[in-house]
Amino acid sequence: MHAPKEDPSLKLLEPLPEEQLFAWLEEFYGKRVEISQRELLRHRDLSYVERLVFRDSLPNSLIYKLVLPPWDIEQDLHERVLIPSISNSAQLYLSGHSGSITALFLEDLGSNSLIGNSDGELATSLGKELAKMHRSYSYRTDELVQVGVLRCITPIDYAEFANNLANQLENWNLLLPGQRDQLAELSNAIALNLAGEPTSLVHGDFYAENIILRGDKLFIIDWSWFTILGVPLMDLATITMSHHKNGNFTEWRTEMIDAYCFEAGRESKDVLRLLPYAEALSRLFFLDWLVERKLRGIIGTTVGPVENLIPVVVRELAQYLTTLQS
Numbered sequence: 001m002h003a004p005k006e007d008p009s010l011k012l013l014e015p016l017p018e019e020q021l022f023a024w025l026e027e028f029y030g031k032r033v034e035i036s037q038r039e040l041l042r043h044r045d046l047s048y049v050e051r052l053v054f055r056d057s058l059p060n061s062l063i064y065k066l067v068l069p070p071w072d073i074e075q076d077l078h079e080r081v082l083i084p085s086i087s088n089s090a091q092l093y094l095s096g097h098s099g100s101i102t103a104l105f106l107e108d109l110g111s112n113s114l115i116g117n118s119d120g121e122l123a124t125s126l127g128k129e130l131a132k133m134h135r136s137y138s139y140r141t142d143e144l145v146q147v148g149v150l151r152c153i154t155p156i157d158y159a160e161f162a163n164n165l166a167n168q169l170e171n172w173n174l175l176l177p178g179q180r181d182q183l184a185e186l187s188n189a190i191a192l193n194l195a196g197e198p199t200s201l202v203h204g205d206f207y208a209e210n211i212i213l214r215g216d217k218l219f220i221i222d223w224s225w226f227t228i229l230g231v232p233l234m235d236l237a238t239i240t241m242s243h244h245k246n247g248n249f250t251e252w253r254t255e256m257i258d259a260y261c262f263e264a265g266r267e268s269k270d271v272l273r274l275l276p277y278a279e280a281l282s283r284l285f286f287l288d289w290l291v292e293r294k295l296r297g298i299i300g301t302t303v304g305p306v307e308n309l310i311p312v313v314v315r316e317l318a319q320y321l322t323t324l325q326s
Contacts, residue, residue: 123252127259207245
């Protein structure tokens with residue numbers, strides 16, 4: 001499936017003046033540098049991302065990312081939460097601020113994502129690495145709560161979480177009769193079934209397009225607003241669900257799940273029973289993101305106007321409820 005095109009109604013983030021960019025680069029390299037190549041990777045309402053290639057400078061390329069709130073949490077994540085050797089994340093070399101814009105200069109991991117380059121061996125490797133990461137960060141949960149960067153949303157919070165979403169959607173007249181009860185029932189079902197799960201760092205946007213293969217090592221990119229402390233099975237559900245951001249990676253769903261379970265010391269049958277609930281949870285968090293956008297006055301997304309998409313996702317969640325009850 002092809003990724004949706006950018007919504008033309010989006011007001012795109014304006015890049016910063018070139019003199020500001022070169023001032024930051026001179027600070028990092030300790031000299032004036034020459035850019036030999038620039039590749040625009042993403043241009044959206046809350047972010048602008050380029051690959052910069054330099055002449056006669058090391059590192060010879062960087063990822064230059066500009067972000068607006070709430071995407072600016074990525075700086076805190078890299079500086080205060082992520083340990084690259086555990087999270088397989090990029091190194092943050094430099095950060096800067098210009099008004100409300102945060103600039104990040106990150107290690108360039110390349111563009112070879114798993115969305116178009118995957119096989120059973122890579123799925124097995126990713127399953128093991130994901131389980132190791134979740135296990136490592138589960139030991140740091142109390143510490144990370146104290147850091148205060150991440151939202152901590154666990155099964156005990158799901159009822160209130162869904163209720164707050166429903167309140168806001170009702171204020172906007174975006175819920176049909178009965179849909180509030182469906183959201184409440186779904187959140188209760190998810191909470192009941194995931195209540196025994198550990199708490200760990202959750203990427204929250206763990207799709208194949210955000211997994212980069214560099215040499216023989218896998219890296220995770222785009223840690224962002226979606227990242228929380230919560231039930232780690234949500235990441236496993238996200239990477240193994242049918243979604244355009246996963247491309248054909250789901251062909252190796254079984255290998256991914258088996259490797260994750262082996263590394264985590266869990267029975268595959270037990271995890272498979274829970275994954276539909278974790279997948280529904282992933283979509284509930286997507287609804288939360290749409291609500292966040294509308295609260296900030298951002299009415300568009302890459303897949304269309306927010307007010308049109310919210311009812312679609314609410315109906316999707318109702319379908320999850322029907323499926324889980326059957």
